[in-house]
Amino acid sequence: MLDLRAAQPDVLVLVGTQTGNSEVVADAIADALGDLGFAAHLLDMAEAYPEVLADYRQVVAVTCTWSDGTFPDNAVDFVEALDAVRPDLSGVRFGVCGLGDRDYDPYYQTAAMRLVGLLRASGATEAQPLHDIDGGPTADDVAGAVAWAVRCATAFAR
């Protein structure tokens, strides 16, 4: 069990998805964070607004990239608002897990990379580099994402 004394218990787990794969990965991440003693709050990006990020010190976002490098439909309004509002996220640490497919080069993971850029531009700090899933997600991909989320949690607790 991680020593969570240096971490806030609450983690926001944001999900951007078109066909549900990112939700599967986000659910597994939320379960793993819960097992570590965090309170993981899953939120569909369709229900999210920029200021809610500032209510959390720790954010894990899982999003796919959709056609020609765009965000999935449920994430578009949230991302546009984040770009427009640029809330002060200087107290926030985050990680982004991207789902994509190299067959879509040169648009591989462009939405996830853009989200990292927007969060950084609002002053948030990346706890772990972008974790990318290419195709799938297979059971191994989900396990890899969970291992990455545990590394995020370790950074949160530091």
Ligand SMILES: Cc1cc2nc3c(=O)[nH]c(=O)nc-3n(C[C@H](O)[C@H](O)[C@H](O)COP(=O)(O)O)c2cc1C
């Ligand atoms: C129509 C379509 C367009 C896609 N466009 C991209 C893309 O531009 N870049 C990329 O990296 N992946 C792309 N993908 C791959 C998806 O990101 C991948 O299938 C992902 O697992 C979907 O996640 P979701 O189920 O959460 O929506 C595309 C997939 C489809 C079916």
